[in-house]
Amino acid sequence: MQTALPPLRTEPLRAACSSCNLRELCLPLGLSAADMEKLDGLINTRHVVARGETLFRANEPFHALYAVRTGFFKTCLSAEDGRMQVTGFQMAGELLGLDGIGSGHHTVDAQALEDSSVCVLPFSDLENLAREFGALQMQLHKIMSREIVRDHGVMMLLGSMRAEERVAAFLLNLTQRLQARGYSPHEVVLRMTREEIGSYLGLKLETVSRTFSRFQDDGILDVKQRQITVKLPEALQRLVSSAAC
Amino acid sequence: MQTALPPLRTEPLRAACSSCNLRELCLPLGLSAADMEKLDGLINTRHVVARGETLFRANEPFHALYAVRTGFFKTCLSAEDGRMQVTGFQMAGELLGLDGIGSGHHTVDAQALEDSSVCVLPFSDLENLAREFGALQMQLHKIMSREIVRDHGVMMLLGSMRAEERVAAFLLNLTQRLQARGYSPHEVVLRMTREEIGSYLGLKLETVSRTFSRFQDDGILDVKQRQITVKLPEALQRLVSSAAC
DNA sequence: CGTCTCCTTGAGGTTGGTCAAACCAGGTGG
């Protein structure tokens, strides 16, 4: 728990969307070269967030979306009584802050799980630019819609899957996203604790740990602390898609 | 289960946003009179959906958003293995179809739980209009963002609340939305079955039923089938907000 | 009046939670 907010390091930034190797995974997807340059003009700061620091917290005023450039985040919703629910894990190319648009203030905490950097997208500028060219508008709408669809998937997970299926689905999702970023889908280094995984999946940390151990006994995984080797991805897939049998 | 799709009754519509008594709860919220008239031009059809019929189904192509005019809907996500998860219940003034924007096809089934009618908002027209005037763009973004925030709340519910708290939160949410529409927050007629409530809350129908019975024994509710009288809303509130004690 | 769907209630079982102890890796300081 941090009490004093460490000031975020802010760097002037020249490297922009048009030269970013994440552009096919991020907001600029589908934009023409000309449009992308206009988007470049909007992004003039990058924030560096050290592991453990928060990019923003619930109730802070909302000004901007953030695109993860490097690193790994979690978003966390806290209830009045102190309970926390991890609502997502974000990696390179993914957007943070969409929850703040509706009310004008953030509703979750966004915390870096490793040293990270983000591009700052001032939201009113983004809306103005989106009015200028439809491709950006469409891309923004798609990203928000996909976040809704992702959330529905998590509801399905939490509402009607058993512990094994939840963990399997979680690992598959993680490996697929890593693969889309050019990493091997077989080697995963977990950036989050068992407790954070458990919170996301609606399980206790002991259950997550036990499930990892069971998967290891079954030859599906190799688990060495946070280093996971997926030996039988198809076994995970089977667990997720036909578990009701 | 319906196999033959009954054709949706479509009516030409003159009554539009500017004269709709839901305008303060729906998309036009915050628009000037002039802007609202432009929005009127976009909405030229209304669909009538009989109880039990679907407005759209997963995998159908996405063309439009739908604003519930009268009636009540559920949205349902189905997994490959046949499991269903109710992802939401929508009442007058709420939007259906946001999930379809990202992929161009719907990802859930939207089924009417009572005879209902909706306004059809062709999405490409809506995007064009949103580019013309920022107030509409902003309102659309806010609605999508609030849907994301709502989903996060459901994750909290499913991930870290016990059965009693889930049911209490569900009833409170329902009564609050009814109150915003001018109904008494004490009298609720449930439009959905125990099984649908259970699916939404990640519980079995028997657990929902037992929880209702317990609340009745505790004097919090009066339950007569689907007619619920909330006698002690503050008891529900207490359950939701301080249940960890 | 029979049938159908939905709801209620009971008895018993299972999954995952709780509590507790021990382990492990990494960092710190003597």
Next chain:
DNA sequence: CCACCTGGTTTGACCAACCTCAAGGAGACG
């Protein structure tokens, strides 16, 4: 270099919340 500490992880024993299965009841409707 090693002892110690810390946060995170693993594992076991036990327990309870919720699920499963089953029977019966209440309305709605033809």
